[in-house]
Amino acid sequence: MLVDLILKNVKIPLEDRIIECGIAIDKGKIHTIAKTSNLPKGSKIMNLKGNIVFPGLIDAHVHLRDLELTYKEDFYTGTCAALAGGFTTILDMPNTKPPTNTVSRLKEKIEIAKKKIVVNVGFFTSYVSGIKELRRLKSSGAFGMKLYPYDQLGKSVLEDTGIFMKTLAANRVVNLPTLIHAESPQIIDRNEKRLEALQDYSAKAYINAHPPEAEIEAIKKICQITKETRSQLHFCHITLNKSLSLIEEARAIGTNITCEVTPHHLLLTRKIVEKERGNAVMNPPLRTFSEVRSLWEGLIAGKIDIISSDHAPHDLIEKKEKMEKKILPGVPGLETTLPLLLTKVNQNKISIFHMVKILAENPAKIFRIRKKGQIIQGFDADFTIINMKKRSKIDSSEFYSKAKYTPFDGFETIGKPIKVFVNGELAMEDGEILLKPGNGRILYS
Ligand code: NCD
Ligand code: ZN
Numbered sequence: 001m002l003v004d005l006i007l008k009n010v011k012i013p014l015e016d017r018i019i020e021c022g023i024a025i026d027k028g029k030i031h032t033i034a035k036t037s038n039l040p041k042g043s044k045i046m047n048l049k050g051n052i053v054f055p056g057l058i059d060a061h062v063h064l065r066d067l068e069l070t071y072k073e074d075f076y077t078g079t080c081a082a083l084a085g086g087f088t089t090i091l092d093m094p095n096t097k098p099p100t101n102t103v104s105r106l107k108e109k110i111e112i113a114k115k116k117i118v119v120n121v122g123f124f125t126s127y128v129s130g131i132k133e134l135r136r137l138k139s140s141g142a143f144g145m146k147l148y149p150y151d152q153l154g155k156s157v158l159e160d161t162g163i164f165m166k167t168l169a170a171n172r173v174v175n176l177p178t179l180i181h182a183e184s185p186q187i188i189d190r191n192e193k194r195l196e197a198l199q200d201y202s203a204k205a206y207i208n209a210h211p212p213e214a215e216i217e218a219i220k221k222i223c224q225i226t227k228e229t230r231s232q233l234h235f236c237h238i239t240l241n242k243s244l245s246l247i248e249e250a251r252a253i254g255t256n257i258t259c260e261v262t263p264h265h266l267l268l269t270r271k272i273v274e275k276e277r278g279n280a281v282m283n284p285p286l287r288t289f290s291e292v293r294s295l296w297e298g299l300i301a302g303k304i305d306i307i308s309s310d311h312a313p314h315d316l317i318e319k320k321e322k323m324e325k326k327i328l329p330g331v332p333g334l335e336t337t338l339p340l341l342l343t344k345v346n347q348n349k350i351s352i353f354h355m356v357k358i359l360a361e362n363p364a365k366i367f368r369i370r371k372k373g374q375i376i377q378g379f380d381a382d383f384t385i386i387n388m389k390k391r392s393k394i395d396s397s398e399f400y401s402k403a404k405y406t407p408f409d410g411f412e413t414i415g416k417p418i419k420v421f422v423n424g425e426l427a428m429e430d431g432e433i434l435l436k437p438g439n440g441r442i443l444y445s
Contacts, residue, residue, distance in 0.1 A: 003031050004424060006042030007383075010053040012375055013352045023053070025381040028424035033377060046426075048385060048419075054356055055375050056088025056120075056382025056422065058363040059334060061236055061260065061308030064090075064121070066112060068097040073313040073332075073402050075116035076437045080400035081311070081334040082119045083428040083435070086417030088382035089364075089372055089443065090119060090334075094126035094146055095153050101126040103136045110141065110442050117440030118433060119422055120382070122369065124179065127154040127167070134174045141444035143367045144177040144234070149185040149218070158218065159185055165229055172231035176445075177367060179234045182218035182243070183210060183284055192326075202321055203277045206329070207270060207285040212240055215284055219243045223250035226257060234366060235259040237310050239284045241294035244303050258305040258366050263337045264407065266295055266307070272407055278319035278327040280407040282312060285329075299358075300350065306363045307341065309333025313403030332403040336394055340408065342386065342415025369443060381424035390416040400433070 003026035012019045012033070022036035032039055059082065065073040073081075082090050092109075094100035100109055106123060113121055125142040128134055134145075145167075147154030157163050158180075171178050191209035195201070219235065223246050226233050235247065238259050247259050270286040280286060298304050312330025319327060341359070344350050364373025371379045394411045396404045420428040427435045 001040050003040050003042050004044065006036075006039055006045045007053070008036045008045060008047050009050050010048045011050055012053050013356050014375070016353050020050075023375070025424045028381055030375065030377055030379050030381050033375060051418065052352065052386040052388055053375070054384040054386060055360040055373055056380070056420070057086050057338065057359045057384045058089040058369065058373060059087045059309050059311065059337070060091045060306060060363040060367055062090040062092055062311045062334065063095065063313065063330070064092045065096060065313060066116070067109065071402070072315055075113045075121070076118070077400055077402050078311070078313070078334070079116070079118045079121065079440055080433050081332065083420050083422075083433055084400050084431055085335040086338040086384040086386070086420060087334060088119050088384065088420060088422050088427075089122070089369060091122045091124060091143055091367060094124050095148060099126045099153060100124070101128050103133065103140050106137060106140050106142060114442055115438045117442070118427060118435040118437060119440045120372070120443050121440060122367070122443035122445065126152075127157055129167070129170075131170050131173060134170055134176065138174045138176050138445060141442070142176065143369070143443075143445045144179050145171055146179040146181070146236075148181045149183045149188060155185045161221075161225060164222075165225055168225065168229040168231040168233070172229065177232045177234055179236055180218070180222060181236050181283070182222060182238065183214040184217040187211070187214040187217060199323070201323065201326055203273050203281050203327060206281050206327055207273060210283060210285045212242070212287065215240055216242050216246070219246045223247065223255070223257070226250060226255050227253060230255060232256045233258075236308070237262050237265065237284060239265045239287050239295070240291050241298070244294070244298045248303060260306045260308045261295055261299065261304050262308060262310045263333060263340050264331060266292065266299070267340060268292075268407055276407040277321055279331065279405045281319070281327050281329050282310070282331050283329040296349070305358065305366060307337070307358045308363070309337045311401070313401050315403075316405060319405060331406055332399065332401045335399050335401060336406055336408050338384075339392060339394070339413035339416050340411065342388065343413045346388065346414045368445065381421055383421040384417050385419035386415060387418045388415045390414070390418065392416055
């Protein structure tokens with residue numbers, strides 16, 4: 001038989017060893033993984049020259065911003081940033097304008113995304129009540145429900161134990177994971193009101209308004225409730241040692257809780273805010289060195305399930321400190337996450353095998369993204385090809401993202417994605433996007 005494409009001379013990190021082999025791809029799927037001499041014939045052959053092949057990487061926390069916030073990012077620029085950064089699948093957050101919180105809004109997003117995307121994209125919903133609407137959302141494709149400590153997006157749910165329990169129970173019935181931005185709405189509201197009264201809109205004040213207690217309080221309460229409801233829960237971007245121990249405690253009694261950490265919380269401390277000002281402001285904020293150290297310990301010990309970028313692009317003007325207006329929190333991360341983490345692999349801080357788990361296998365399992373996250377026969381032919389030795393310097397002016405800033409500007413990295421395949425097609429090569437808008441695929445739960 002003749003397959004569409006043969007990738008020869010590849011190295012695949014599998015469990016705890018590197019397999020040298022070839023991959024046959026046919027109709028967008030992995031047909032065979034075998035020694036090159038045992039592969040079927042291909043209409044095309046590509047020699048990957050011994051570079052590392054990861055399963056297509058998955059970023060489960062991305063704000064693509066389309067529909068009405070396209071001045072910050074849109075489905076095309078955001079998915080180009082994903083490709084350039086080595087991600088083949090991303091899950092889009094619902095805090096857009098308008099928020100994704102009805103079936104018709106989800107469908108509207110999907111229709112617009114279909115024409116623009118260049119990677120695989122799935123969607124989360126925001127707070128929705130009622131089993132009937134939830135069921136329809138799930139069958140229209142939603143991968144989970146994201147709750148925020150803000151109005152409209154779940155604040156009242158996080159504040160009210162009764163409603164929260166009901167929401168978790170309903171999500172459990174329809175088998176929808178609940179994702180939480182864990183910061184106590186009460187603590188943040190109180191602090192922000194105080195700063196508004198003082199008219200202090202500095203980056204430092206912003207960070208102080210989001211203290212560790214806000215995260216701890218929220219995680220404590222939510223873990224307690226989850227112990228009773230036993231529904232699937234995912235904590236987004238946790239930043240503290242205490243959060244990890246609360247989650248471990250809840251897991252020990254059999255709750256289905258997972259958690260994520262971002263590269264910025266793993267690699268930066270709040271000290272950098274003095275230099276980077278608004279460009280280093282995000283929710284939750286950067287913490288101290290000792291928290292960063294404990295996140296690494298937690299990661300290495302397997303207590304953290306996934307790394308996500310929390311790609312949260314804004315316009316530069318929204319990141320500036322001003323006398324009269326709050327800085328908008330959030331940093332783009334799709335184009336920095338992988339080179340930064342590969343640098344840590346090169347420094348032996350984390351193994352390449354662990355990277356595959358937290359950037360591909362685990363997000364696919366947690367959010368039940370079918371046929372993705374591993375290099376297995378019959379799975380989708382999504383691959384991220386890495387040159388482990390390639391050195392570069394982070395330069396936000398070169399981003400595909402519309403958000404041309406990052407607190408990592410000037411950081412030197414070792415290791416870079418050099419090719420990306422999406423559903424069997426070469427989609428990115430040496431930073432160049434080879435797919436046309438609309439060639440990505442919508443994912444349905
Ligand atoms: C998020 C965004 O911009 O959408 N920003 C962020 O810093 N993570 C919103 C949020 O989570 O507060
Ligand atoms: Zn986010």
